[in-house]
């Protein structure tokens with residue numbers, strides 16, 4: 183979703199801003215723009231619909247714009263179509279103040295009417311334009327005062343970057359419910375939507391909190407709390423991942439690189455947390471008494487993270503004998519959820535900034551629940567507002583379609599399950615140790631599947647022309663089907679649905695006809711025969727079936743399907759980590775063969791910061 187970067191220093195700002203925006207491209211956008219100030223040329227604003235390369239072409243890679251302070255933006259349209267005029271920065275009527283914004287100003291219509299009654303003329307359909315005009319309305323020589331007054335008036339979510347021609351020695355940043363970080367340099371400073379934009383220049387950052395305003399000069403950053411403008415001391419964080427982690431490293435797409443990184447990401451997530459054959463979860467001091475009192479676990483997430491929650495429900499309920507509910511975050515907050523002080527909410531989010539998930543977390547907290555979050559981005563909003571946080575050590579995930587974050591979220595679900603089962607005494611010591619031993623073998627087994635990726639590429643070449651694909655499975659295989667189907671549709675644009683295999687005959691089987699592709703997941707050993715019956719049902723109606731099971735069941739499966747994918751055998755609880763990889767590879771190769779924009783699928787954003 184929209185990307186923001188701002189720079190103030192001694193270098194030419196435009197090339198630095200373009201470079202930062204390029205690193206934020208993965209968030210998803212449809213237009214881009216820059217505002218740069220120079221004493222000779224004043225505030226120069228250039229905006230263009232389309233890819234960043236269009237903007238970069240107009241400003242000759244930045245060399246056509248002079249000035250050492252500026253803001254840049256990639257826009258993911260919400261209010262008003264993608265167009266040059268609706269792109270950010272939005273500028274006040276006099277052209278003195280430029281604003282970039284991520285989020286939605288919910289009361290923009292009222293403010294627009296108010297400003298129109300004062301004679302202000304609007305040129306765009308955006309909600310953001312009201313911020314630029316309102317700033318000018320309140321501006322009486324002190325831009326910080328003006329920002330503070332504007333924040334009193336606007337409602338909704340925002341990360342703002344502001345530059346004013348009257349005080350070009352400073353940049354202003356403000357946030358509420360949309361992410362914004364500040365980067366500390368020597369003789370320069372940054373504001374940005376996330377650290378990927380600034381890591382080439384500095385690794386020292388702080389996270390702006392809701393209700394904070396920052397004033398950046400080239401030599402200092404001062405943060406104030408809104409509304410009384412009290413100075414705030416910010417804690418600096420050092421980002422220690424390598425810049426190469428956010429680069430393609432020889433792969434054609436980030437998604438391919440991230441799929442291949444899964445064995446390492448999984449290993450990095452589990453290995454520090456297994457000590458002397460036991461699971462140790464840092465900082466998580468929920469004890470046996472708490473867990474026995476706990477009335478249920480509520481898992482809250484969106485999209486693929488929600489699909490991890492679906493897998494988790496099967497695993498946690500079986501191991502802990504406690505009720506587990508899984509809720510889509512966007513539904514949770516409006517369903518008057520049955521959450522008590524004894525409910526544990528596990529909130530799952532790669533970005534840690536998904537606004538629906540964030541809002542659901544706050545609702546659960548308001549109702550007294552304990553919040554344990556599983557997050558990839560260190561210091562993100564969800565991590566900071568949770569009672570406990572466990573980080574997935576996947577490294578930066580750039581492709582819009584998640585892969586390694588999904589796998590590491592699963593890894594943490596296994597660890598939580600094992601730890602809670604130990605505390606509750608619901609899993610025999612011997613089995614627990616056996617699962618822990620097996621857990622260590624998963625990266626190697628993942629690698630084996632990845633090494634054989636050409637077979638999946640071959641199946642993709644057979645099936646990439648299908649226009650509708652069904653995934654069927656039972657239990658955790660059904661949950662993996664949901665993820666396989668989402669991966670496929672989001673990057674290849676093929677219509678696809680995932681069904682609990684036993685549910686097909688209650689309606690959906692009418693869609694199966696000659697040549698329909700059905701991907702049948704049959705890795706759950708106790709349900710294998712049931713799944714075979716479902717495969718036979720769809721085959722006898724003409725379906726072409728691509729099946730998946732474990733190696734030990736391979737020969738049996740091959741008797742009933744047209745093609746089979748085999749994954750190494752493992753403990754049933756850990757199967758999702760192996761099953762999902764062929765699904766990711768299949769989606770990737772199909773999208774590749776269809777010529778899709780794999781890392782940046784249409785209409786999608788990596789970090790969904792609007793409701």
Ligand code: F6R
Nearest residue numbers: 485486487531532533536583584
């Ligand atoms: C799909 C995908 C999305 C995200 C969802 C939640 O490949 O990546 O469905 O899983 O938008 O995002 P996070 O996990 O950042 O809260």
